[in-house]
Amino acid sequence: QVQLQESGPGLVKPSETLSLTCTVSGDSISSGHYFWSWVRQPAGKGLEWIGRIYVSGGTNYNPSLKSRVDISVDTSKNQFALKLTSVTAADTAVYYCVRPKWSGYHVFEYWGQGALVTVSS
């Protein structure tokens, strides 16, 4: 059974960097079968895809966030990570790490439970 678990600080100050890690179990990131994504959801609002990473390290980002986002992978720990710089209150959201149903398709079958990150001083 594939499981994803987000971890990281729940409170970040404005202008600082949000950092989250997703630990994967039940699947091996290094198998190269899938890309791994981050999706976020502000409270009471809809879902926004942030970006994805392949085991090779290749990334794709949402143009709306591209200048501030970095996604990386650590195959030795079976983890991938999100960094979002220069955060503001608008970045307050629940952040999900996700895995698609098939390689190459953004149909999201497996989701972490989500990590609430609040941007506040």
Place this chain on the structure above:
Amino acid sequence: AIQLTQSPSSLSASVGDRVIITCRASQGISNALAWYQQKPGKPPKLLIYDASSLESGVPSKFSGSGSGTDFTLTISSLQPEDFATYYCQQFRINPPTFGGGTKVENK
């Protein structure tokens, strides 16, 4: 980015009702559409992909249809566990985008 417009944004229905939610894309996406169900405090759950294919383990009371720009999600007979928010999502063109959601509430 492709915009997805869901309607209605919310609806009130009773157990046993047939519920239809629509999703319109700002440009044609063939059948590259998925539907998700989300309950409070939980991540979204995949219900339908490729516009009409039922995800494994999802009850057959859920069905999807459509192609191009207009899509529907139908719940044939609403049950208590179906009160939730439903989202459509396109995966035809990057970035993948989601609709604004439809909240199904108990009348």
